[in-house]
Amino acid sequence: MKEMDIGKVSRWSGLPASTLRYYEEKGLIRSIGRNGLKRVFSESVIQRLSLIALGRAAGFSLDDIALMLVGDAQPAIDRARLQAKADELDATIKRLGAIRDGLRHAASCPEPNHLECAKFQQLMTLAARTAAKGKLRPS
Incomplete structure (x- = not known):
């Protein structure tokens, strides 16, 4: 060894x-x-x-x-826990993808005021729902 x-x-x-x-x-x-x-x-x-x-x-x-990783034995990896974590990551990816798409739209939006843009309104609603669930915290 x-x-x-x-x-x-x-x-x-x-x-x-x-x-x-x-x-x-x-x-x-x-x-x-x-x-x-x-x-x-x-x-x-x-x-x-x-x-x-x-x-x-x-x-x-x-x-x-x-x-x-109990002791020196082979790892006791819980497959159900891995599946649950993968599902959680899928939800996070979907949420972040929607936010990314909204930000990209807002960056190139032709509306003179972002608050008049329907897509920007959707982005704000998504952000508010996410924050209410504790998934998005202001820095």
């Missing part, structure tokens, strides 16, 4: 050592010992970090990911 110190894992993953220590604290990854003061990991940590990155990119919380 090949070993990697925390610095090498950090360079490979692009994650700061503090994040790796946090992931270890949460039980997402596990060091196999120390080399002096540095944590040492098995090279299998690379695959686990890739799974964590995929889960984060898909919108899963670290707690959700931790449930799928």
